[in-house]
Amino acid sequence: MDATFAFTVNGQPRRVTTDPERPLLEVLREDLQLTGPKYGCGEGQCGACSVLINGRSVVTCITPVANADKQAIVTIEGLASGDTLHSVQEAFLAEGASQCGYCTPGMIIGVVGLLHEKPDPTDAEIQARMQGHLCRCCNYPKILKSIRRALAATRK
Ligand code: FES
Numbered sequence: 721m722d723a724t725f726a727f728t729v730n731g732q733p734r735r736v737t738t739d740p741e742r743p744l745l746e747v748l749r750e751d752l753q754l755t756g757p758k759y760g761c762g763e764g765q766c767g768a769c770s771v772l773i774n775g776r777s778v779v780t781c782i783t784p785v786a787n788a789d790k791q792a793i794v795t796i797e798g799l800a801s802g803d804t805l806h807s808v809q810e811a812f813l814a815e816g817a818s819q820c821g822y823c824t825p826g827m828i829i830g831v832v833g834l835l836h837e838k839p840d841p842t843d844a845e846i847q848a849r850m851q852g853h854l855c856r857c858c859n860y861p862k863i864l865k866s867i868r869r870a871l872a873a874t875r876k
Protein backbone atom coordinates (compact mmCIF):
# COMPACT_ATOMS: atom_id res chain seq x y z
CA MET A 721 0.00 0.00 0.00
CA ASP A 722 1.29 3.46 -0.87
CA ALA A 723 2.40 5.82 1.89
CA THR A 724 3.50 9.45 1.98
CA PHE A 725 7.09 10.37 2.77
CA ALA A 726 8.49 13.82 3.47
CA PHE A 727 12.14 14.78 3.22
CA THR A 728 14.32 17.56 1.97
CA VAL A 729 16.17 17.22 -1.30
CA ASN A 730 18.91 19.75 -1.95
CA GLY A 731 17.39 21.93 0.76
CA GLN A 732 13.85 21.86 -0.66
CA PRO A 733 11.02 20.13 1.22
CA ARG A 734 9.54 17.34 -0.94
CA ARG A 735 6.66 14.88 -0.39
CA VAL A 736 6.04 11.72 -2.34
CA THR A 737 3.26 9.18 -2.09
CA THR A 738 4.45 5.82 -3.29
CA ASP A 739 5.23 2.19 -2.49
CA PRO A 740 7.49 2.26 0.62
CA GLU A 741 9.72 -0.43 -0.91
CA ARG A 742 10.42 1.52 -4.08
CA PRO A 743 14.15 2.28 -4.46
CA LEU A 744 15.00 5.85 -3.55
CA LEU A 745 16.93 6.09 -6.83
CA GLU A 746 13.75 5.51 -8.82
CA VAL A 747 11.87 8.15 -6.84
CA LEU A 748 14.65 10.71 -7.30
CA ARG A 749 15.02 10.09 -11.01
CA GLU A 750 11.44 9.44 -12.07
CA ASP A 751 9.29 11.38 -9.62
CA LEU A 752 11.59 14.29 -8.78
CA GLN A 753 13.45 14.48 -12.13
CA LEU A 754 16.86 14.41 -10.46
CA THR A 755 18.85 12.36 -12.93
CA GLY A 756 22.32 13.04 -11.51
CA PRO A 757 22.30 9.80 -9.50
CA LYS A 758 22.70 7.01 -12.08
CA TYR A 759 21.44 3.45 -12.38
CA GLY A 760 24.47 1.20 -12.77
CA CYS A 761 24.32 -2.28 -11.27
CA GLY A 762 21.11 -2.00 -9.26
CA GLU A 763 22.73 -4.18 -6.60
CA GLY A 764 24.64 -1.76 -4.40
CA GLN A 765 27.97 -2.65 -5.97
CA CYS A 766 29.01 0.23 -8.26
CA GLY A 767 28.22 3.47 -6.40
CA ALA A 768 26.73 5.23 -9.46
CA CYS A 769 23.48 5.91 -7.62
CA SER A 770 25.06 7.50 -4.51
CA VAL A 771 23.51 10.48 -2.74
CA LEU A 772 24.15 12.02 0.66
CA ILE A 773 21.61 11.26 3.36
CA ASN A 774 22.34 13.40 6.40
CA GLY A 775 25.85 13.88 5.05
CA ARG A 776 26.64 10.18 4.55
CA SER A 777 27.05 8.64 1.15
CA VAL A 778 24.34 6.04 0.50
CA VAL A 779 23.63 3.82 -2.52
CA THR A 780 20.03 4.51 -3.46
CA CYS A 781 19.34 1.58 -5.80
CA ILE A 782 18.96 -0.70 -2.78
CA THR A 783 17.62 1.88 -0.32
CA PRO A 784 13.82 1.85 0.03
CA VAL A 785 12.29 5.31 -0.15
CA ALA A 786 10.81 4.70 3.31
CA ASN A 787 14.35 4.88 4.76
CA ALA A 788 14.63 8.48 3.55
CA ASP A 789 11.54 9.65 5.41
CA LYS A 790 12.27 12.84 7.39
CA GLN A 791 15.91 12.82 6.27
CA ALA A 792 18.00 15.40 4.43
CA ILE A 793 19.06 14.23 0.97
CA VAL A 794 21.66 15.92 -1.21
CA THR A 795 22.18 14.81 -4.79
CA ILE A 796 24.93 15.91 -7.16
CA GLU A 797 22.55 18.63 -8.37
CA GLY A 798 22.64 20.21 -4.91
CA LEU A 799 26.39 20.20 -4.22
CA ALA A 800 27.33 23.52 -5.80
CA SER A 801 26.49 26.82 -4.11
CA GLY A 802 24.97 28.87 -6.91
CA ASP A 803 27.65 29.20 -9.57
CA THR A 804 30.39 28.00 -7.22
CA LEU A 805 31.21 24.32 -7.55
CA HIS A 806 31.99 22.20 -4.51
CA SER A 807 35.76 21.77 -4.09
CA VAL A 808 35.48 18.08 -5.00
CA GLN A 809 33.63 18.97 -8.21
CA GLU A 810 36.36 21.54 -8.97
CA ALA A 811 39.04 18.91 -8.42
CA PHE A 812 37.37 16.38 -10.76
CA LEU A 813 37.03 19.07 -13.40
CA ALA A 814 40.63 20.27 -13.02
CA GLU A 815 42.03 16.74 -13.33
CA GLY A 816 39.76 15.70 -16.20
CA ALA A 817 38.48 12.79 -14.11
CA SER A 818 35.33 12.27 -16.19
CA GLN A 819 35.62 10.18 -19.31
CA CYS A 820 32.07 9.12 -20.22
CA GLY A 821 31.00 10.70 -16.94
CA TYR A 822 28.54 7.98 -15.92
CA CYS A 823 30.28 7.17 -12.65
CA THR A 824 31.24 10.77 -11.86
CA PRO A 825 28.24 11.99 -9.83
CA GLY A 826 28.44 8.93 -7.59
CA MET A 827 32.22 9.21 -7.26
CA ILE A 828 32.00 12.87 -6.25
CA ILE A 829 29.23 12.17 -3.74
CA GLY A 830 31.31 9.29 -2.34
CA VAL A 831 34.31 11.57 -1.81
CA VAL A 832 32.20 14.33 -0.25
CA GLY A 833 30.62 11.76 2.09
CA LEU A 834 34.05 10.45 3.06
CA LEU A 835 35.30 13.96 3.82
CA HIS A 836 32.24 14.57 6.01
CA GLU A 837 33.07 11.47 8.02
CA LYS A 838 36.86 11.80 7.93
CA PRO A 839 38.08 15.28 7.02
CA ASP A 840 41.67 14.03 6.69
CA PRO A 841 41.47 10.42 5.47
CA THR A 842 44.50 8.22 5.01
CA ASP A 843 45.29 6.67 1.63
CA ALA A 844 43.99 3.34 2.96
CA GLU A 845 40.69 4.94 4.02
CA ILE A 846 40.33 6.58 0.62
CA GLN A 847 41.06 3.31 -1.11
CA ALA A 848 38.60 1.39 1.07
CA ARG A 849 35.83 3.89 0.41
CA MET A 850 36.41 4.14 -3.31
CA GLN A 851 36.31 0.37 -3.71
CA GLY A 852 32.55 0.82 -3.64
CA HIS A 853 32.72 3.02 -6.76
CA LEU A 854 33.35 1.46 -10.16
CA CYS A 855 34.42 3.28 -13.30
CA ARG A 856 33.73 1.35 -16.50
CA CYS A 857 36.17 3.64 -18.33
CA CYS A 858 38.90 2.66 -15.86
CA ASN A 859 39.74 6.31 -15.32
CA TYR A 860 41.04 5.51 -11.85
CA PRO A 861 44.41 7.29 -12.03
CA LYS A 862 42.73 10.64 -12.75
CA ILE A 863 40.00 9.97 -10.20
CA LEU A 864 42.67 9.34 -7.58
CA LYS A 865 44.51 12.52 -8.58
CA SER A 866 41.22 14.42 -8.20
CA ILE A 867 40.68 13.05 -4.72
CA ARG A 868 44.24 14.03 -3.73
CA ARG A 869 43.69 17.49 -5.21
CA ALA A 870 40.41 17.92 -3.31
CA LEU A 871 42.13 16.84 -0.10
CA ALA A 872 44.98 19.26 -0.66
CA ALA A 873 42.43 22.05 -1.11
CA THR A 874 40.70 21.21 2.16
CA ARG A 875 44.05 21.06 4.02
CA LYS A 876 45.02 24.63 2.98
S1 FES B 1 23.35 1.35 -9.21
FE1 FES B 1 23.39 1.53 -7.09
S2 FES B 1 25.29 0.70 -6.48
FE2 FES B 1 25.19 0.35 -8.62
Ligand code: FES
Pocket residue numbers: 817818819820821822823824854855856857858859
Ligand atom coordinates in the same frame (compact mmCIF):
# COMPACT_ATOMS: atom_id res chain seq x y z
S1 FES C 1 34.18 7.92 -16.55
FE1 FES C 1 33.04 6.43 -17.64
S2 FES C 1 32.33 5.09 -16.08
FE2 FES C 1 33.73 6.37 -15.08
